[in-house]
Amino acid sequence: MTHALDATRWLLFKGQELLVNSVDLDFPLAAHLQQFGITVEQQYHIGFFNDHAVYAVELAQEVSPPEGYHFQHLRSLLVAVNSDKFSLAGTASQVLEWAKSHRFCSRCGTATVPHPQGERALVCPSCQYSQYPRINPCVIVAITKADCILLARAQRFNRPMYSLLAGFVEAGETLEQAVEREVLEEVGIKVKNIRYFGSQAWPFPSNLMLGFTAEWAGGELVLQEEEIMDAQFFKHDELPEIPPKGSIAAQIIHATVTELAQKTR
Numbered sequence: 001m002t003h004a005l006d007a008t009r010w011l012l013f014k015g016q017e018l019l020v021n022s023v024d025l026d027f028p029l030a031a032h033l034q035q036f037g038i039t040v041e042q043q044y045h046i047g048f049f050n051d052h053a054v055y056a057v058e059l060a061q062e063v064s065p066p067e068g069y070h071f072q073h074l075r076s077l078l079v080a081v082n083s084d085k086f087s088l089a090g091t092a093s094q095v096l097e098w099a100k101s102h103r104f105c106s107r108c109g110t111a112t113v114p115h116p117q118g119e120r121a122l123v124c125p126s127c128q129y130s131q132y133p134r135i136n137p138c139v140i141v142a143i144t145k146a147d148c149i150l151l152a153r154a155q156r157f158n159r160p161m162y163s164l165l166a167g168f169v170e171a172g173e174t175l176e177q178a179v180e181r182e183v184l185e186e187v188g189i190k191v192k193n194i195r196y197f198g199s200q201a202w203p204f205p206s207n208l209m210l211g212f213t214a215e216w217a218g219g220e221l222v223l224q225e226e227e228i229m230d231a232q233f234f235k236h237d238e239l240p241e242i243p244p245k246g247s248i249a250a251q252i253i254h255a256t257v258t259e260l261a262q263k264t265r
């Protein structure tokens, strides 16, 4: 008789880099932890993978990868592993980032402790204030005009890549207002028929991307130069380089140009 293998998965991070098997990018099991000589001081329950628990741990900076493993940046895992695995890794990275930056109560400065009933919260033992992981909502929008889609090259892109306009939602705004404001600020045009497309957790470091489509309603393109290097309405079948598959930007662009192609056929 063999003992059942402990199939608990361990997401071992150093900042935004995750330890993965170099062959199949799999996450280590409990047995590997012992093998690697890694002792865990603080772990966070993230969820389940094939019905087995998944925990996240922040490793010390000096830990080097054991043989057959390497540290891989979360961003490059987006296109390399399936969405279930990426979702676990993304959640783990956000939880660790939150835990690191909420070690003390933001009201009274006392050191926080894990929630006594296991909720994902850090609680102040002195004033009882609970701190939960914070998510930053961010709108991203595809704007169409006739058979064209608006794509912009942001100053922060290090490649000649064009994507959709996006920006954080501000306090007091509706999502639609955030779309209208961002578009007006970044490229100077007005939009109409704003429709929800879908969403994606974006753990860089902790955004929730809320996707929309809209139509041009007026105005000429006037770029906010600190943020936007170039923006143009591109014909649906003449697109520049766009973001890689796996991102919600790519999904919205693909759905939008497919629809434009059908309409104009």
Ligand SMILES: [Zn+2]
Residues within 6 Å of the ligand: 105, 106, 107, 108, 109, 110, 124, 125, 126, 127, 128, 129
């Ligand atoms: Zn407190």
